[in-house]
Amino acid sequence: MSALNTVPFEKFHGTGNDFVVVDAEDPVPDRPEFARTHCDRDAGISLTESDRRGADGVLFLALEDRYDPPRVVMTLVQPDGSVAAMCGNGARVAAAWAAERAETTEVMIDTPAGTRRATVEDDYVSVEMGVxxxxxxxxxxxxxxxxxxxxxxxxxxxxxxxxxxxxxxxxxxxxxxxxxxxxxxxxxxxxxxxxxxxxxxxxxxxxxxxxxxxxxxxxxxxxxxxxxxxxxxxxxxxxxxxxxxxxxxxxxxxxxxxxxxxDEGTALLGGPAVHEGDGEADVVFRQR
CATH class of the missing domain: 3.10.310.10 (Diaminopimelate Epimerase; Chain A, domain 1)
Incomplete structure (x- = not known):
């Protein structure tokens, strides 16, 4: 396995559920391999601010701030390379990431499980979770x-x-x-x-x-x-x-x-979303 180049990332966690966040505009040709490599708890991504290696998944996020409220397209690739349809803590992290960039307190999150509305107050994020x-x-x-x-x-x-x-x-x-x-x-x-x-x-x-x-x-x-x-x-x-x-x-x-x-309507999930730090991650590919 070799490194082709690097992409910037941010590390967040929601009540300990931790994610590597990558802007979807930054090219990562093989997202499953990127997640398998960098989420590894023994040899994955690390930050000087934290002694915990790896992550519970990689969030590839695309901000679409031309909408009101702004939208963020969320794709969560898990440590085994699969894509999760929904992740409550991941959605809260996505909302925090998007809200900071769009300078807003309300975000719509597009996920494979549907579109969810989120509100952000400082580091506390509430997100609709569907029925x-x-x-x-x-x-x-x-x-x-x-x-x-x-x-x-x-x-x-x-x-x-x-x-x-x-x-x-x-x-x-x-x-x-x-x-x-x-x-x-x-x-x-x-x-x-x-x-x-x-x-x-x-x-x-x-x-x-x-x-x-x-x-x-x-x-x-x-x-x-x-x-x-x-x-x-x-x-x-x-x-x-x-x-x-x-x-x-x-x-x-x-x-x-x-x-x-x-009894009727969407469930709500609320809790903290914490920014842990930033770094650069190798974009990896397998030699054939």
Whole structure:
């Protein structure tokens, strides 16, 4: 593998869910290989400001500021080279990046899962997440029936799509689950023809939830997952653990998120989006 040239990048994180951000105008001919190389946790991108190498994905962002409000086209390439249809924390990072350049507090984000509206106040970003769906064809499921509190692998899960598919298990204590051990069999279960993120949650005693997620495409646990946080609240409402339209606190290992899943209308995800630093990254290609 050789370096052809370099492109500037910025590094952001949303409650520990970290991303390399590249302006889509900068040419990266092989985006999957770029992501596989620079997201690697052992040998990937590093900043002097942080001792954590690699990232949970690369956000290629294209700002279209001729619109009102400005639009940003978001493409998230994951560490395995695949493209994610939606990422809640990635969308919040994209909004923060675009809002700074367009000098605005409101941004429209174009994703493969649809267009989402975001508002930015300092480093706090709220983004529309669409309407969670339990429908088998939306998740999708290899079944004609919704999957609600069913045994899959070692967990009792409910399947929901919050932009990407999630298998959510409400457990007594998230710290008592060996997620890296139990998640892969669920993530790859034949019931999920496109795979699924595996999210576990437990009540925090204050009306909110603690959350951990094993992410499809990362193939491991991340410090935070925005679509997973929304999935937790959507499933909790479905199971009668949460009522009403008030925001619910969801705390992954990387921080705290605010999630609203109304009885009607789009879900909302709010939390910090933090700029970590800038650098130059090799544009890589494979020698053949």
């Amino acid at each position: 969670p769906s339990f429908a088998p064809r939306d998740v999708p499921l290899d079944s004609g029936e919704e999957l609600v509190e069913a045994e899959v692998g070692d967990l009792t899960v409910t399947a929901v799509n919050t932009g990407v598919p999630h298998a959510v298990a409400i457990v007594d204590d998230v710290d008592g689950v060996d997620l890296e051990s139990v998640a892969p069999s669920i993530r790859h279960a034949p019931l999920f023809p496109e795979g699924a993120n595996v999210t576990i949650a437990s009540p925090d005693g204050n009306g909110g939830f603690r959350q951990r997620t094993f992410e499809r495409g990362v193939e491991g646990e991340t410090q935070s997952c925005g679509t997973g946080a929304v999935a937790v609240v959507a499933v909790a409402k479905r199971l009668g653990l949460v009522e009403g339209d008030d925001p619910v606190s969801v705390s992954p290992p990387g921080g705290e998120l605010s999630v609203t899943v109304p």
